[in-house]
Amino acid sequence: MSVHFSRQSYTPKEIIAGDFPLVTRSGVLAAGQNLKRGAVLGRITASGKFVLSASAASDGSQGVFAILADEEADATAGDVGINFYVTGQFYAPNLTFGAGHTADSTRDTLRDLGIHI
16 A cells, blocks of 8 residues: 655635734724735824824834734725734734835834734
């Protein structure tokens, strides 16, 4: 009897990477955004609303703050309510980073917030 083995690759589509406790909160995604689960969010200081964090922003949202928990958040027509993770362990390749951010550039800041990638 011969045994045949095959090699296959597996690419997870999930963003959750471990069993670190998940904590969610709710907030408002600012108009003009259309984001998917795993988007790395920043918070606009003046309004408290969330957007995809971009390193060049100057409204407070340049600082990473949370990860979008909802499957999709479409605020193209106006602000929408969202749920986001403030703690957890996440699979970096399935996260969406805004312009100027990467997993490596945000790892330490996110870890200080209780978000591990």
